[in-house]
Amino acid sequence: MDALRDRREQQTAERDACGAEWLESGYVFTTAVGSPVDPRNLNRHWCATRKRVGLDEYRFHDLRHSFVSLLLDLGVAPHIVREIAGHSDLQVTLGVYAHASTEEKRKALTQLSKLFE
Template sequence: MKWEDIDWADKTVEIRRTLQRVDGVLRAVTPKTKKSRRTVPLIELCIDALRSHKRQQAKERLLAGEKWVETGYVFTTEIGTPIEPDNLRRTWYPLRDAAGLGKMRFHDLRHSCVTLLLRLKVPPHIVQAIVGHADVQVTMAVYAHASLEDQRKALDQLAEHLAG
């Protein structure tokens, strides 16, 4: 995601590219499906965090001086270059552990978002649009996780219905 992809007035981000390793180099490529290329609304919490991050990145740019490489990316190294996936993981692990999230992978945050949206009774086709799945079945089969609590609630509802 680049800063130019954020529409601050409309509070949206346009998903236009993804970073992939091609011939050993991180390159921006077009997302794999048409539905992956999308505009996603941003909640105020994200807008605030992005504004704060932009200020922090400006400080990093000043500190880096001539070493800074202007890529336009929102999330970069201390010198402006794209973050290597292995470095992202090394940064993620201490944050994850401090938050008590167990062995959660960084990508599992996406699964958690889908699961929480579905738990909040957001219609599956809306969740599908947010995460950019080509098919709602992917959203439901791969990303929707039913917790023991969800299962218990469903069976309690069934019990209430059967009891009359």
């Protein structure tokens, strides 16, 4: 709620600064002049950034994949990762993003071998 209140204050300041130029869209997250944010803006920003830092071969979606995979590798409960990622089904989270790392495999086999000691 605090973040939304802060956003409302920011948007009010933007509206006041624009005056008659403000485009009332009814959206919470808009451009500085009130128009809806064009999803292609994010892609354009990412393309410029990745080129500048030498990551030309990476798509923006690759960041999402890495983020979700890292959370799972860190041991975050899959149902929590599912909620953060916005997946409607846990099977999407586990089926697409849960890749067993070499370390996870080694740990599982070590646990199994302890069972037979």
